[in-house]
Amino acid sequence: xxxxxxxxxxxxxxxxxxxxxxxxxxxxxxxxxxxxxxxxxxxxxxxxxxxxxxxxxxxxxxxxxxxxxxxxxxxxxxxxxxxxxxxxxxxxxxxxxxxxxxxxxxxxxxxxxxxxxxxxxxxxxxxxxxxxxxxxxxxxxxxxxxxxxxxxxxxxxxxxxxxxxxxxxxxxxxxxxxxxxxxxxxxxxxxxxxxxxxxxxxxxxxxxxxxxxxxxxxxxxxxxxxxxxxxxxxxxxxxxxxxxxxxxxxxxxxxxxxxxxxxxxxxxxxxxxxxxxxxxxxxxxxxxxxxxxxxxxxxxxxxxxxxxxxxx
Numbered sequence: 001x002x003x004x005x006x007x008x009x010x011x012x013x014x015x016x017x018x019x020x021x022x023x024x025x026x027x028x029x030x031x032x033x034x035x036x037x038x039x040x041x042x043x044x045x046x047x048x049x050x051x052x053x054x055x056x057x058x059x060x061x062x063x064x065x066x067x068x069x070x071x072x073x074x075x076x077x078x079x080x081x082x083x084x085x086x087x088x089x090x091x092x093x094x095x096x097x098x099x100x101x102x103x104x105x106x107x108x109x110x111x112x113x114x115x116x117x118x119x120x121x122x123x124x125x126x127x128x129x130x131x132x133x134x135x136x137x138x139x140x141x142x143x144x145x146x147x148x149x150x151x152x153x154x155x156x157x158x159x160x161x162x163x164x165x166x167x168x169x170x171x172x173x174x175x176x177x178x179x180x181x182x183x184x185x186x187x188x189x190x191x192x193x194x195x196x197x198x199x200x201x202x203x204x205x206x207x208x209x210x211x212x213x214x215x216x217x218x219x220x221x222x223x224x225x226x227x228x229x230x231x232x233x234x235x236x237x238x239x240x241x242x243x244x245x246x247x248x249x250x251x252x253x254x255x256x257x258x259x260x261x262x263x264x265x266x267x268x269x270x271x272x273x274x275x276x277x278x279x280x281x282x283x284x285x286x287x288x289x290x291x292x293x294x295x296x297x298x299x300x301x302x303x304x305x306x307x308x309x310x311x312x
Contacts (some may be wrong), residue, residue: 009065052255069204081201092205236290
């Protein structure tokens with residue numbers, strides 16, 4: 001399939017589901033289009049025994065794929081938007097953002113025990129500083145245990161008794177049809193979502209008119225604008241997986257409500273605020289919200305976390 005359009009993706013079941021969804025949508029629009037899936041192993045897939053925050057953050061899941069895109073080895077890349085760093089390499093751009101899946105996190109426990117009913121000292125698994133800091137803010141009595149691996153691996157570790165509960169993104173659980181595993185959805189006032197959570201990112205080379213034209217029908221304008229506001233918030237904070245940063249936007253008519261959060265690692269300090277404005281100003285709203293949080297003390301938290309990260 002030398003002449004086929006090549007989609008780059010990670011090799012997990014969820015990543016492949018996402019890539020095949022994009023492939024199917026492209027071929028619905030152009031049945032004659034040849035499309036090939038190219039699996040690329042990233043550093044994040046290879047290092048599974050160390051928390052992401054200690055080995056470089058979320059860019060570990062996209063760097064090798066972006067290199068393949070820049071070199072021309074693939075024509076487009078499909079990522080989970082929440083894995084995308086704030087900065088995109090020169091020469092690449094977010095070409096399309098399909099309609100968003102549920103952006104919430106879900107709590108999955110043995111015996112369907114709710115988060116509020118977990119016993120003292122219960123072991124909860126998560127790989128995310130964003131999740132762990134917010135959980136510790138509301139339940140400082142439970143143990144947060146690092147949890148890495150693909151979706152199936154994490155569920156298997158829960159089933160084997162290594163954890164009393166785990167926290168995962170609802171989007172992956174729903175896409176993989178594991179709804180029956182969900183104990184409860186964690187609402188945004190308890191755990192604010194990661195930037196872009198639930199959305200896909202179709203990344204392409206800048207000025208690639210052919211690929212841009214092919215993927216443009218997959219773009220969901222409202223989702224793209226909302227996610228752009230969340231990412232502007234992240235970019236202004238220079239956030240990464242090494243920092244507990246969260247943001248989620250919701251749309252009512254043409255009005256975007258954007259909520260953002262910065263926390264310290266143990267959840268003792270959580271700085272959170274919201275802003276509303278026209279959806280067409282989503283990027284400006286994200287920047288303004290970030291600056292509000294910085295003025296309210298987020299800068300002190302971020303500076304301390306960056307200093308500690310350099311010492312690791």
